[in-house]
Amino acid sequence: MTLNLATLLEDSARRHPDRDAVVLGETRLSYAALDAAAGRVAGLLASRGVRPGDRVALSCPNLPYFPIAYYGILKAGAVVVPLNVLLKGREIAYHLADSAARAYLCFEGTADLPMGAEGFAGFGQTDGCEEFFLITADPAAASPIEGAQTLGRALAGVDGTFESVDTDETDTAVILYTSGTTGQPKGAELTHANLVFNALTCNRLFGGLATEHERHLITLPLFHSFGSTVQMNAGFAVGSTLVLMPRFQADEAVRLLQREKITFFAGVPTMYWGLLGALDGSVDVEEIARNLRVAVSGGASLPVEIIKQVKERFGVQILEGYGLSETSPVATFSDPERDPRPGSIGVPIWGVRVKLIDPEWKTIEGTDEVGEIAIRGHNIMKGYYNRPEATAEVMRDGWFRTGDLARRDGDGFYYIVDRAKDMVIRGGFNVYPREIEEVLLTHPAVSLAAVVGVPHDSLGEEVKAFVIRGGDVTEDELIAWCRENMAAYKYPRLVEFVESLPMTATGKILKRELTDR
Incomplete structure (x- = not known):
């Protein structure tokens, strides 16, 4: 069967040619214009020797x-190979070589984030990558990097009538690189069917909540699977308008929610925390609440306290989903036919099966027992690109093991307990950092917290909390409060107050950097 993910854009361009597809500041690009521009890029790539199946970063x-x-x-x-915009030249060279990229399109960046310079340096270190196109903010501008051709000038004379190539549903559409928290980053191969099914299933979930013309605020980076599938692919599939934010800034995000009459917001927990902290007297929270119909969270476990505060301020229930790059990404989501359960990642989406397993892949059947999440369905990747051994480690008989620990209640709702690798073993007892963080956030003087395990001579590991304060409390007072509210083996004996927490480009807290302190 022929299927190309680009159909999602092309169909909406046919049905809604004059509707705004993307908005950035004063720039508004219609569906017809966006589709034609994409056609010109396709024509350019084909003219430079890029063939079906070639990888383009x-x-x-x-x-x-x-x-x-x-x-x-x-x-x-x-095949699209989206790269994290924070990568340096050496890291870019690794990704280009590992994916065997034939061409590379890279934005010029800014003085603070010289993406173009880093990208061109990485390109120069990669023998197999033959074409480099520098995307400049002004398409007519000369190249600021000697020896680098600009996309704008390369596109001169190329029209937008390119007829899309017929691809099979099992052909690879996108290679998404995992974060590389353990070992070198690996490229998850996602097919056209993986991504089309995931986008359409998202819209099936949002169907009873969405408006006829959805307006998304895009704060999630589009190079990440959450933003690209749940908002870009799913949004374009139904003719939504995407209001873009190149970098998440809570105060600006709040202003855009109000000015652009946003109906759909998706973010990671730290973004919701930021929005709540940006609600000052200049914000018409009631107007935002009148327009905002759908709020989605994923990427990391969402503290119940934040869910409660968002419901109180914006009048919207955050719906939680769960998935990984390897699962396209959505695997579970709040059941649209039942009341949301705060703290739950919901139930398996349409066409997907989920179970809990032990380290030997044996199924765990009991209610509220902790096991590792395993997933099977139309969303599972083909495998890690050119890594059969790594693929075999996580896949068996069509099932993909995630490395995430969860429990399942009597009604089939799943609850993340923690990442298997984040679990702290203190004196032989399993301590789940997420549980400790949930309790800490109920303290009135705690704004945000991250809990990790640190080495201890006799216990193996000790529990340590890094805390951003939202009020007056001393370390000793907070430790004493934790002792009163948690079991003796759980509560953190070590507390360190910080001004900020290290985060990835997608807003996830980088716990590995905390454990290295």
């Missing part, structure tokens, strides 16, 4: 150029 923040390049690569029948 893309480094770009949340700008209109991202979907233009993304769908242009797909139209050419090639």
